[in-house]
Amino acid sequence: MASFVTGATGFIGRFLVSELVDHREGPIYVLVRQSSLHRMETMIAQWTRGSGSLRVVPVVGDLGEPSLGVDADWITEHAGEIDHFFHLAAIYDMTADVATNDAMNVQGTRNALELAEALEAGCFHQVSSVAAAGDYHGRFDESMFDEGQPLPSPYHRTKYESEKIVREECKVPWRVYRPAIVVGDSETGAMDKIDGPYYFFPLIKRLRDNLPGWLPLVGVDLGDTNMVPVDYVAKAMDHLAHLPDRNGEAFHLVNPEPQSTIETINAFCAAAGAPKFATPIDRNVTSSATGLLPRALRPSNIISAVVRTAPAQLLLDQTLGRMGIPAEVVSHASFTAVFDSRKTEKALAGSGIAVPDLESYARALWSYWEENLDDSTSRDKRTCNALQGKHVVITGASSGIGKVTALKVAQAGGIPVLVARGKDKLEETKATIELRGGQAYVFPCDLSDLKAIDDLCARLSTELPSVDFVVNNAGRSIRRSLRLSHDRFHDFERTMQLNYFGAIRLIIGLMPKLHEQKSGHIVNISSIGVQTNPPRFSAYVASKAALDSWSNVVASEVVGHGISFTNIHMPLVRTPMIAPTKMYDKFPTLSPAQAADLVIKAMVEKPHEINTLAGNAGAVAHTFAPKAAFRILNLAYQVFPDSAAAKAKAGRPDAPAAPEAAAPAPTGDLEAAGGRESEQMLMARLFPGVHW
Structure with a gap:
């Protein structure tokens, strides 16, 4: 036929x-x-x-x-x-x-x-x-x-x-x-x-x-x-x-x-x-x-x-x-x-x-339009002037914020340099950019492997004519309370390895190139958690806070060579990283495109940091009313439970059975669950973007 x-x-x-x-x-x-x-x-x-x-x-x-x-x-x-x-x-x-x-x-x-x-x-x-x-x-x-x-x-x-x-x-x-x-x-x-x-x-x-x-x-x-x-x-x-x-x-x-x-x-x-x-x-x-x-x-x-x-x-x-x-x-x-x-x-x-x-x-x-068809970036003259012909190294570029940032950079005439573990997904993104008339490079790398990062930096420094921007977007998040982490010290090691050591190893490896150029801007995707200190995110927030502090110190040493930093205290974003936490499905979140717009803003305006209203409110509360702030956070700790996955991975005897084996909950438990869900939504709306 x-x-x-x-x-x-x-x-x-x-x-x-x-x-x-x-x-x-x-x-x-x-x-x-x-x-x-x-x-x-x-x-x-x-x-x-x-x-x-x-x-x-x-x-x-x-x-x-x-x-x-x-x-x-x-x-x-x-x-x-x-x-x-x-x-x-x-x-x-x-x-x-x-x-x-x-x-x-x-x-x-x-x-x-x-x-x-x-x-x-x-x-x-x-x-x-x-x-x-x-x-x-x-x-x-x-x-x-x-x-x-x-x-x-x-x-x-x-x-x-x-x-x-x-x-x-x-x-x-x-x-x-x-x-x-x-x-x-x-x-x-x-x-x-x-x-x-x-x-x-x-x-x-x-x-x-x-x-x-x-x-x-x-x-x-x-x-x-x-x-x-x-x-x-x-x-x-x-x-x-x-x-x-x-x-x-x-x-x-x-x-x-x-x-x-x-x-x-x-x-x-x-x-x-x-x-x-x-x-x-x-x-x-x-x-x-x-x-x-x-x-x-x-x-x-x-x-x-x-x-x-x-x-x-x-x-x-x-x-x-x-x-x-x-x-x-x-x-x-x-x-x-x-x-x-x-x-x-x-x-x-x-x-x-x-x-x-x-x-x-x-x-x-809506998401596809916002990430692929919205041409507002290409119509902004200031953005195009800042990114036209510039090489932008983006880690975690295979999905989420990193991928959409790459598409927007290309739309403005920039040249995304795509870095992540999965070569196939990076090649797909590159093909999309090229079909739209843009240019992109693919450099697969496991950013939790310090030796692999050294090799990556050597290649970037020799194969690219310049490294104008570095976007440290790759990251690992773990949501688990301390009481479930006593036998999981590797949670802290893994988050520090990727979110902190991997990021600074990349920056240090590229510093000779940036000094040679006497220019370069580094954008770190930090977290609103650094300002608000939400419970259950001790491993994740600590790794992001470490990167913030390191960048703040180094910024004063290299600013004279035209090298600068922006830390974005990113609120909750609807990406594959938060998908396992199902309660986030109902929470107010940024889309990956909204988050990518913040990254573009960081590259164009080069502020020291980009914050949200909720993040600033959290920082002020911790400064002027720390006791009250921690009481509110403890309330959130009581309202938002540990996930079933967190309990199961911690090997706790009270970890719930698989959904198909679970017995129907008593009516009283269902009413309590419904009330707790209402409290969760109230907290999520009062403090939008916070990782509870």
Whole structure:
């Protein structure tokens, strides 16, 4: 069974090809421009997991040429072999101009049909869009197409016209797929462009960074939208395309239930930690009254019509447009149609393929955008001037804060030098940076091995033209009370080995290079615990405090040579390091991207230290009211228990059994646990960012 795919380098196309590789047999031919062959080879390696498989075969062509510009001899050779021709190459962008929409969506479809017919393809699979329904009012099911619906933009019109071409002109069997707004992968959040709800993310970020999360904001009911994750779209297409006897049908790849636009925005606000919007008047109240009015006179339709006028579009461009939200996106944020997908759901029954709830993956979408697509770093002139062409050594760069810092450094024109134990993950990060046009180096090293650090320093000093910044991010955290540590002295040795000895060994090894340059800035990722002294973190906090003190002393010795230090007393960050402590899942935390922003600030502004309000409050309390401070900390010690893992590793006889063997807790114990959880949340909110 052979397949041909256009748009394989596009967002949906990449996921569809991956599904075909994993679940179908036979060759997969992918259309690619000559200039994109190198990128396609990289993607083929990802699809085939580097196995050297020849199943994915590039075919050089162009969407804008007759028969997609594919060589006539290739067509003759493969005629009658292609079972499934998937046409995904198109513009999926509400802001694209008329000429681009026509060339890509309409003429591109004609060219694809011409090739499919020449190849005598078994079935032509057209990826359309719910935009083909235009501004239809009411329920729009999969059997509907030409209903006289208004088509308010070039995008809507060309989606309608390209689907009409397939329905009326296609000489081979066909199937049509109409996705709703397609967002990132529901598990990883992976996305490759700013579109749809992503236009609103910078505004949400600005609200988060400038307003407390508990502050309610007044919102306007913008109607309903509909969005689905790309992995659902790809899986559903693969399944539906290979069902027998479904030719000549259309399938709605949508959320079965309309999604309130304001609730959708609030889901992303919750994921970001930003304030949420509240609508003062419930829709159910207004709908009963406005339902008596003619459709054209209903407030929502009047607002929609006004927003689409030229003066309103100009006003939106000068206001929201300055925040990166195109006026076209605002005017088409909601749908007038409700998309009926019962036929599609029935066809998918038993496959395990279904649309997940947005709340279950909103954080994944937000995190991926914040770490990979947020371009605020590259738009900051001061940051770009400070980092352009600079070599930035980053330890612990394989994940979390270190990885996101590397991506932001590259975005600003800097050259990340990636250091960690896992070479494979470092190479993945390097590949990501290079695909985005940046440059990076990989230097694998076990930073708990002092000899390995010496070798690393020698290589860095000789192989790099300069070492402009060093970010000591690699670290080990241990949360265990002293009463469980009497026979675990190695906990203290391990934290000191990596967090203190490893860090200063690296700095000392690079000092000759920094002195030679007469410049260099070292950023130490310390901890808010150094200021607040939370219980159960004696091993971790002591190692960070040692690095702080060492750096403060050395800073006075080397400042005359242009070498400086910044200690960041980092609050709790949502990274793999804190994942084992499950109670942190509900605590206020910084995202890795927020933490990376602090690292960027440290490199650009070069302050002596960066603190948080909670950290400064803790330091002041310990200075002026130490007894009261320790009493509060003792209260926290009573409220927050040792983890089951800490007890088990300490070999205590009271360590809990595995969850599946545990007996149900008595009602009184459950009530006590519920009360303790309330106390924990209160402490976490009163002292945000502290490692309890």
